[in-house]
Amino acid sequence: MTVNIRKLDPSASPLDYYGYELRRAREAAGLTLAQLGSIVFCTGSFIGMIETAARVPQREFSERVDAALGTDGLFSRLVGLVLRSQLPSWFQPYAEMEAKAAYISTYQAQLVDGLLQTEAYARTVLGLRDDAGLDSKVAARLERQRILEREEPPATWVVLSEAVLHQQVGGRAVMREQLAHLLTMQQRAWVSVQVLPFTAGAHTGLMGSYALLRFDKEPDIVYTEDFVQGHMTANPQAVKEGSVRYDQLQAAALSAEDSAALIARVMEERYGDEPGAVGRDMA
Numbered sequence: 001m002t003v004n005i006r007k008l009d010p011s012a013s014p015l016d017y018y019g020y021e022l023r024r025a026r027e028a029a030g031l032t033l034a035q036l037g038s039i040v041f042c043t044g045s046f047i048g049m050i051e052t053a054a055r056v057p058q059r060e061f062s063e064r065v066d067a068a069l070g071t072d073g074l075f076s077r078l079v080g081l082v083l084r085s086q087l088p089s090w091f092q093p094y095a096e097m098e099a100k101a102a103y104i105s106t107y108q109a110q111l112v113d114g115l116l117q118t119e120a121y122a123r124t125v126l127g128l129r130d131d132a133g134l135d136s137k138v139a140a141r142l143e144r145q146r147i148l149e150r151e152e153p154p155a156t157w158v159v160l161s162e163a164v165l166h167q168q169v170g171g172r173a174v175m176r177e178q179l180a181h182l183l184t185m186q187q188r189a190w191v192s193v194q195v196l197p198f199t200a201g202a203h204t205g206l207m208g209s210y211a212l213l214r215f216d217k218e219p220d221i222v223y224t225e226d227f228v229q230g231h232m233t234a235n236p237q238a239v240k241e242g243s244v245r246y247d248q249l250q251a252a253a254l255s256a257e258d259s260a261a262l263i264a265r266v267m268e269e270r271y272g273d274e275p276g277a278v279g280r281d282m283a
Helices: 014-028 033-039 044-051 059-069 074-085 092-100 119-126 134-149 162-166 172-186 236-252 256-271 277-282
Strands: 103-108 155-161 191-196 210-214 221-225 230-233
Touching: 014 044, 014 059, 014 074, 033 044, 033 059, 059 074, 074 092, 074 134, 092 134, 092 210, 092 230, 103 236, 119 134, 119 172, 155 162, 155 236, 162 191, 162 256, 172 191, 172 256, 191 236, 191 256, 210 236, 221 236
Parallel strands: 103 155, 155 191
Antiparallel strands: 103 210, 210 221, 221 230
16 A cells, blocks of 8 residues: 655745655655654654644754754754744744844733743743644743853843732642743842832833843844734834843842742742642632
8 A cells, every 4th residue: 555645845845845854854764654653652653744744843852853863953943943843933033133133121011021931931932822832832932041151141031020929820739830920030140020010100111011132233222012913113212212121120120139039939829738729720
């Protein structure tokens, strides 16, 4: 019986290119789909779906494939491009600039910044309206966070409205894990998290969330979002206005130490372990 194997155009997309190269490397190694699957702990059909661009590979899978096929990190490198391609098309230009930035400054009024979200928190946020391709969306968001794992990561400042701590996203357990993660990230030398308390009153972030990117050799950028898409500009006046507003936000926010204390207090008082907590989550 002849098996109909889909022919891929490797230039069609990063996902197609990944699948094309995976098939080529597997066949060069003389392995069937099932044989490679058994080596990397998945089914042969799963390998086949990735080879035909029907599934999006994850980083762990790519690392196992590199080890199995001796491809010298090829698929671990390619998976970053693949996952970035899964971001919304309007967001991809910002993600590319974010990955190049030397300094990242963000103010978030409603949600934890994407660079600091846990997997469970991100899954809840990204699956609110549509859970189609949710695994790929979550993997793409977590992939963005790898810039903080570099040997020389960007200096990252995050100011969060206190409302972010109280807005229960995904249930008590998810929020407890998320706030604990903020405390862990706060301990990194190149990451600073400040909370803008309710007692700050009117402030320069009332117009909404935004981000500032600074580069060593490129113009600075201001990034904002509406409910449809994002907007990025290097207009000097906009950058100046955003920078001044951010300085004022940081001045009005609690210190990093006091912010950590507030996060810890909310984590324990609002999301701490209590009898019946699981039942309330399911209500």
